[in-house]
Amino acid sequence: MPEKSVQQTFAPNSICYGCGPANKDGLRIESHRIDNGLVMEYLPNESHQAFPGMINGGIIGTLLDCHGNWTAAVALMDTNNLSEPPCTVTASYSVVLRRPTPLGVKLIVTSQITEIDGNKVKVELLLEANGKICASGDGLFVAVKEGHPAYHRWN
Numbered sequence: 001m002p003e004k005s006v007q008q009t010f011a012p013n014s015i016c017y018g019c020g021p022a023n024k025d026g027l028r029i030e031s032h033r034i035d036n037g038l039v040m041e042y043l044p045n046e047s048h049q050a051f052p053g054m055i056n057g058g059i060i061g062t063l064l065d066c067h068g069n070w071t072a073a074v075a076l077m078d079t080n081n082l083s084e085p086p087c088t089v090t091a092s093y094s095v096v097l098r099r100p101t102p103l104g105v106k107l108i109v110t111s112q113i114t115e116i117d118g119n120k121v122k123v124e125l126l127l128e129a130n131g132k133i134c135a136s137g138d139g140l141f142v143a144v145k146e147g148h149p150a151y152h153r154w155n
Contacts (some may be wrong), residue, residue, distance in 0.1 A: 005030035006038065006070050010084055011154035018066030027062060029109075031070045037111040037123070038071045044103055055101040063109055064125045064137045065093050071111040072121035072141030079116055086143040089150050091120070093139030101127065101134040119143040 007019050007030060014020035019029045031038040042063060050056040073085035080086075101107065108128045115122040120142050127135040144151050 003032060005032055005040075006074055006085070007031060010073075014154050016066065016153070018062040019070060027059070027066070029063060029066055031067050031111075033074065034110065036113050038067060038074065039111075040067055040109045042107045042109065043105075044101075044107065046103065049103055053103050055103060055107075057095070057097055060097065060101055060127060060135050061093075061095045061137075063107070064095055064127060064135065065090055065139065067109050068093060068111055068123040068125050068137070068139040069141050071113060071123045072139075073143075075113045075116055075121050076119065076143055085154075086119070087148075087151050087154055088121070088141045088143050089148070091140040091142045093137060095135055095137040097135050099132065099134050101129055105129050107134075114138070 008021050013022050015023045017023055017026040020026050021028055029040050031040045044055050048055050048059045069088050069090055073088040077085040110126050112124045114124050123139050125137045126133055
């Protein structure tokens with residue numbers, strides 16, 4: 001994935017734990033465009049374990065949440081012909097942990113847009129390790145307006 005991630009391109013100063021390039025202690029995910037969504041690769045480290053050799057469900061949820069949020073932001077940017085994505089926040093998301101997610105292998109997270117309605121975007125998410133689905137989920141993400149506490153968070 002040679003091009004800059006959407007996070008590095010549009011929010012290089014973000015401090016979000018999951019997706020902020022400027023958070024040295026965060027996950028710093030890097031999502032890239034694919035048809036109708038985004039894809040990312042992530043290699044968890046030992047501090048992300050729930051028990052020996054398996055990734056914590058909260059880390060999995062954070063990967064899916066932040067990746068889904070960026071999927072929505074990029075979708076709204078493209079749909080509305082904007083030069084940058086609007087700031088979006090998570091309205092709701094769910095995660096199904098289908099099997100233990102192993103440490104020491106690259107995780108692949110893909111997202112697909114299922115619906116856009118005004119400032120709201122529904123997204124489906126998959127997390128795979130070694131070619132097997134370890135988690136799936138969906139989310140509803142909403143663009144916020146001036147006055148919302150998260151409005152300037154990507155600046």
